[in-house]
Amino acid sequence: MEFNNNSVFSSLLNSNLIRLVENEVSERVTPILDKQQLQNIPDEIYQGRDCEAVELWMNDKSKSENAQFFPLSLKCSIDKGEWFLLPWEPLISIQGNIRQNQALPAQHIGTIKDRRLVDDYEITISGAFYGKKIKGSYSETYPRRDMEKLRNYLMASEAIEVKCELLQILNINKIAISGMSFPFTKGESVQAYQITAKSDHVWDLNYKRxxxxxxxxGTPEGEFERSTE
Known part of the structure; x- marks a missing residue:
């Protein structure tokens, strides 16, 4: 019995086996690029801009309030009521605890929570200041002005007003500073800081009698009869 190769191949063209082989080849084999399409692409050469040697050592500029996701601003009496926006967005962590007065019932499992109070929120603010230049003298690299301004706020003997969307959601408009640290940071132009604070509220403690x-x-009107007894 003689077999015709052409007839056998043509009978397999519409079979599932041939389709499976075609799919595998199309997925695993890199397609051939058309030379005509490559010739039509214009040559583009990146032209670098001329810059001075000083600009090469300049640090990144601080972001504005609109460019930050959760900007944090501080205000107290030392700045005459003006807001101090932290130039680089810090990391803010908030922790709240619930106080419960619990009673142990007799012959029952669990406790009775008869009252619930919310303690002060514990707030941790972590961030860093960056100088104008990465390399250079101390006056050019270290962010001294930002550090001095933050120091004045931390040493103020009053509650500090805060403006941040995350804090305002929890009704936190003022904080009381409870601690601070300035950890070692690698780099001449970087100074990290960490502030711990508690939420503060305005209380009117003046006793009003x-x-x-x-x-x-009223004045009596009309005639009244007097008794004769």
Whole structure:
């Protein structure tokens, strides 16, 4: 019996086996690029801009309030009521605890929570300041101005007003500084800081004596009969 190769191959063209082989080849074999398409692509050469040697050592510029995701601003009386925006967005961590008065019931499992109070929020602010230049003298690299401004806020003997979307969601508008640290940071132009604080609220502690109530009596009108007894 003679077999015709052409007839056998043509019978397999529409079979599932041939389709499977074609799919595998199309996925694993790199397609051939058309030379005509490559010739039509114009040659582009990147032209670097001329810059001075000083610009090569300049640090990144600080971001504005609109460019930050959760900007944090501070305000107290030392700055005459002006907000101090931290130039580089810090990391803010908030922790809150619930106080519960618990009672142990007799012959029952668990405890009775008769009252719940929210403690002060514990806030941790971690960030860093960056100088104008990466390399250079101390006055050119170290962020001294930002550090001095932050120091004045940390040493203020008053509650500090804060403006941050994350804090305002939790009704935190003022904080009381409880601690600070300035860890070692690699780099001449970088100074890291970490601030720990607690949420603060305004309380009116002035005792106001309640006013005594007075009974107002009107003037009698008309005639009254007097008893003869």
């Amino acid at each position: 309640p006013q005594k109530r007075t009974l107002e009596v």
